[in-house]
Amino acid sequence: MRCCAICDPVITPTDPRAARPRIDWRRLDGILLLDKPQGMSSNQALQQARRLFRADKAGHTGSLDPLATGLLPICFGEATKIAGGLLGARKAYETVARLGVVTDTDDAEGQVLRERPVPALTIDQIDAALRQLTGHILQKPPVYSALKRGGEPLYAKARRGEPIEVEPRAVEVHAFDLISAADLLDGGEPLLRLHVECGSGTYVRSLVRDLGELLGCGAHVVELRRLWVDPFREPRMWTLQGLEQLRAQAGERVLDACLLPVEIGMASWPEVRVNAAQALRLGRGQGLRGPYPVRGQVAILDERGRGLGLGEVDAEGRLRPVRLFRWAAQTGAAGAQ
Known part of the structure; x- marks a missing residue:
């Protein structure tokens, strides 16, 4: 991470970055409802969208893991002044949990810590476990998370192998429902498709991890998609690829029409x-x-x-x-x- 302008690397004529065209940044205000692709961090998606729109100022309203896809509201210009308020908004997700395997990150990108046989489960047993994780609960965030301790993200400490003890904290889970257990009940892959609605600070990875423990076999997230964030309950999302094609075909003016006015973000x-x-x-x-x-x-x-x-x-x-x-x-x- 750069600490100041003095620390910026010197770009020589042989440096491939020297050939990059200079971006003429512009003042731009509005909100982009981005459909973040899998495998990209929220900050990488933010920076790519910012360059695409040539926005002089940008910020996102709540990180998504690289594994996750879906709604990432990006605020340009003056809309960044309301971004902090949108961080605490109610959110909805659809996720797929894989039973029987526990990883160090609580998702499919982590290292396997242990495997256990999946017991014969019924819908009633699964629903009972989901109810225990609904409402006002105490949740232990993942060790591999962006939460900071001593000014440094926990994931950075975890990657260095430092021992980390994360304290449980109060979160609110409005809904934690089973969509489908067809694979599991038909004798196929031990997968559960789940719907989550939650408040600020809730980790879906932690919910799935704790669900696996309640079911006696452990679990981790293999798919995660954010469906909506208040006040954007029925979002018209744009992919980076779609925006790039739109700009190439119709120009920047049409691209700007994809932004929502800042007033819509103030509806909460x-x-x-x-x-x-x-x-x-x-x-x-x-x-x-x-x-x-x-x-x-x-x-x-x-x-x-x-x-x-x-x-x-x-x-x-x-x-x-x-x-x-x-x-x-x-x-x-x-x-x-």
């Missing part, structure tokens, strides 16, 4: 509307007395419904700006004229 927050004079005050960093009926973090919109940013309503009903978009003050100034 309670809404507060302000007039031009109030927007001007907020844009100057000043609060509004209100009183506003909601409490906590809110989405601030102008009278036409354009998003101005995020704010906080205190116990007395006063609204203060938290993270405003760059156009908030301009919107207020233009409306006040």
Whole structure:
């Protein structure tokens, strides 16, 4: 990891990177619902999408393992200011668990730690185990995870062979349901296809690992796909390959039409509307007395419904700006004229 610009490597004329065309980055605001491919890290997918759109600023809203596919919301420009709020959103997954084998990463990319015979199981037994892992539970995150200790991800310590003890933490699992056990019950591969809906900080790999222990044989994830993330319940996802083809065929302007406006990403927050004079005050960093009926973090919109940013309503009903978009003050100034 580069610590500063001084540490950047010197690129010589013989370095293959010297032949890369320079990217003319541009200001771009919006949200891309990316269908992350298997085998690519979330950051690799983010950087590829950023280069494709030439966006000067980008961030994603919650990592997916390289094994996983599916919805990875990517925020460009001012949309990055709401990315932190989307990290804690409710999410849904479909996963395939392989019974009888435990790995060090709790998925198919890890090293096998042990194998055990899979007992004869019934649907009722599987459903009973799933119910034990539903609701407010304590979950032990995987050792190979992006959680940090001492400023370093746990996976980095695990790869060096350092002993790691991970403490259980409270998570919420809204649904953990069996979709199909046909392979297992028909005497084929011991596979379970499962549906998961969960809150922030929940690891599907850990759910599958713990399910395997409850069933007496161990288990790991062999497939994982994220279906949706609030507020994007029925997402129109774009693949990197599809976006590249679209740009080649129709140009950058059509590519930009694939982005959602930032306001759609603000749908999970309670809404507060302000007039031009109030927007001007907020844009100057000043609060509004209100009183506003909601409490906590809110989405601030102008009278036409354009998003101005995020704010906080205190116990007395006063609204203060938290993270405003760059156009908030301009919107207020233009409306006040």
